[in-house]
Amino acid sequence: MIHSKRFFMPKAIFLFVGFFLSAPGLLEFGHVHAGIQAPALTKQEAAIFDQIRHLRDLSDDLRASKSKQLAIEIRQLKGAPHRLDLAFALAGLSTEGDFGHDTLQEVATTLADALRDDPAPMMGNEPAPPYVELAQLVRYEQVKVSFDDPQLAAAIAKLEEDDKSRQNADFTLTDLQGKSWSLKALRGKVVLVNFWATWCQPCRREMPDLEALYKRFKDQGFVILGISDEESAKVKELLAEQKVSYPVLLDPGRKVNELFRIEGIPKNFVYDRHGKLVAQSIDMRTQKQFLAMLAQAGLH
Numbered sequence: 001m002i003h004s005k006r007f008f009m010p011k012a013i014f015l016f017v018g019f020f021l022s023a024p025g026l027l028e029f030g031h032v033h034a035g036i037q038a039p040a041l042t043k044q045e046a047a048i049f050d051q052i053r054h055l056r057d058l059s060d061d062l063r064a065s066k067s068k069q070l071a072i073e074i075r076q077l078k079g080a081p082h083r084l085d086l087a088f089a090l091a092g093l094s095t096e097g098d099f100g101h102d103t104l105q106e107v108a109t110t111l112a113d114a115l116r117d118d119p120a121p122m123m124g125n126e127p128a129p130p131y132v133e134l135a136q137l138v139r140y141e142q143v144k145v146s147f148d149d150p151q152l153a154a155a156i157a158k159l160e161e162d163d164k165s166r167q168n169a170d171f172t173l174t175d176l177q178g179k180s181w182s183l184k185a186l187r188g189k190v191v192l193v194n195f196w197a198t199w200c201q202p203c204r205r206e207m208p209d210l211e212a213l214y215k216r217f218k219d220q221g222f223v224i225l226g227i228s229d230e231e232s233a234k235v236k237e238l239l240a241e242q243k244v245s246y247p248v249l250l251d252p253g254r255k256v257n258e259l260f261r262i263e264g265i266p267k268n269f270v271y272d273r274h275g276k277l278v279a280q281s282i283d284m285r286t287q288k289q290f291l292a293m294l295a296q297a298g299l300h
Contacts, residue, residue, distance in 0.1 A: 039081045039082075041081075041082055042080055042081070042082075044073075044077060044080065045077065045080055045081075045082045045083075045086060048070060048073055048074060048077075048086055049082075049086065051066065051070060052070060052086065052089050052090055052093065055067065055093050056093070056096075056201075060097055060098070060099065060286075063097075063099060064099035064100050064103050065103075067090065067093070067094050067099055067103050067106075067107060068099075068100075068102065068103040068106045068107075070086075070090055071087075071090060071094075071103070071106035071107045071109070071110040072106060072110070074086045074087050074090065074110050074114070075087075075109070075110040075113055075114075078117070079117075083114050083117070083118060084114040084115065084117075084118045084120065084130060086114075087107075087110045087111045087113075087114040087115075087130075088111065088114075088129070088130045088133060090107055090110070090111075091107050091108070091110075091111045091130075091133045091134070091137065092133060094107040094137075095136075095137070095141065095282055095283035095284075096202050096283050096284045097283075097284055097285070097286050097289075098285075098286045098288060098289050101141070101142070101143070104137060104141045104143050105143045105144070107137070108134060108137045108138070108141075108143040108144075108145055109143075109145065111130060111133065111134050111137075112134055112145040112146070112147040114130075115130055115131065115134065115147070115149065115152075116147060116149075119149075119151075120151075122151065126154075126158075127151040127152070127154045127155040127158070128151060131149070131151040131152050131154075131155045132155045132158075134147070134152060134155070135152055135155035135156045135158075135159055136159065136282045138152075138156065139156060139159050139160075140159075140280065140281070140282050141282075162261045163277065163280075165259075165260075165261060166260055166261070166269060166277055166280075167276070167277045169183065169259050169260060170182065170183050170184045171183055171255075171256045171259060173225075173227065173249035173250060173251055173256060174249065174250060175247040175248055175249050175250070176232065176235065176236060176239070176248050176250070179247070181225055181247055181249055183225075183271070183275075184275065186223055186271075187273070187274070187275050188221065188273050189221040189222065189223050189273060190217070190220075190221060190222045190223070190270065190271070190272060190273060190294065190297040190298065190299050191222075191223045191224075191225065191270070191271045192210070192213075192222070192223070192224045192225070192268060192269070192270050192271075192290075192293075192294070193225050193227065193260075193268070193269045193270075193271070194206070194210060194224060194225065194226045194227065194266065194267075194268050195227050195228075195257060195260065195262050195265050195266060195267040195268075196226055196227070196228055196265055196266050197228055197229070197230055197265055198228070198230055198234055198235060198237075198238040200265050200266060202265075202266055202283065202284035203265055203266040203284070204238075204242065205284060206266055206268075206284055206285060207242055207244055208242075209285075209286065209287040209290060210224055210226070210244065210246065210290070211243075211244045211245065211246065212287065213287065213290055213291070213294070214244075214245065214246040215245070217294070217299050218246075220299060221273070222294070222299060223246070223247070224246035224247070225246075225247055225249055226244070226246060226247065226248040226249065227248075227249045227250075227251050227256060227257070228248065228249070228250060228251065229250075229251045229252070229253075229254045229257055230250075232250055235248060235250065264282075266281070266283065266284050266285075267280070267281065267282070268280060268281040268285060268290075268293070270293045270294060270296065270297050271297070272296075272297040272298060273297070273298070278293075278296040278297050279292075279293035279294075279296045279297065280293075281293065
């Protein structure tokens with residue numbers, strides 16, 4: 001079972017948002033507290049639930065304003081049984097593009113407020129996913145939250161550890177034409193490593209922008225390595241329709257996904273000409289956002 005488009009981890013708490021976003025009705029609505037029988041949605045919750053489910057149908061400008069509005073509405077649902085569920089679901093969709101820092105701040109404030117009122121239990125020795133989501137917003141989207149919690153601190157510490165691992169990562173994979181590519185062998189070039197899959201709609205939305213950027217900057221020593229863990233035939237079938245000219249590499253067994261600690265896609269990592277990891281994304285990026293990432297590696 002795969003959680004929406006973001007997470008691969010087969011844990012009960014991650015399954016909630018996948019059901020939440022895909023359910024044709026309310027019967028499949030899950031609860032963020034694994035193992036707890038959730039009460040039915042209130043009338044207010046059901047209305048917000050329906051709007052979150054249809055966020056992807058909106059244009060980006062409307063989606064930004066709607067996400068901000070929903071964050072505020074969820075924050076006002078004090079004591080509602082699914083308040084944390086709604087806040088977590090909205091946060092998972094708020095980074096699919098460029099909806100503005102103000103929107104992300106409202107979303108993060110709402111998630112922190114919901115966790116403060118309704119703490120999610122640890123997943124064994126790991127922070128619960130809502131804390132991980134909030135930690136990513138804090139670390140990678142530069143939002144501020146007034147929330148001192150051991151699970152949030154642990155989630156942020158894990159992200160720092162993951163980034164150190166990615167800084168030293170190296171791999172060799174083969175592309176669809178049989179050519180081998182090694183990350184460290186590309187020192188002297190700016191490299192964008194893109195983890196994606198054919199089933200991931202946000203990943204597919206990124207591809208035209210990545211292709212445009214590759215054509216724009218490849219003569220300046222820019223390389224994109226698109227990495228998929230799917231079968232070659234499935235990848236080739238998609239690329240027959242959505243053509244790209246940058247290398248697409250196959251990662252059988254997900255060894256490189258695991259090396260980069262990929263728990264959801266799309267994910268993008270930019271290395272400068274010295275091999276330093278200078279920028280990364282936790283979700284789908286627009287061309288404008290990609291340009292900002294590349295600027296950190298000296299490409300303008």
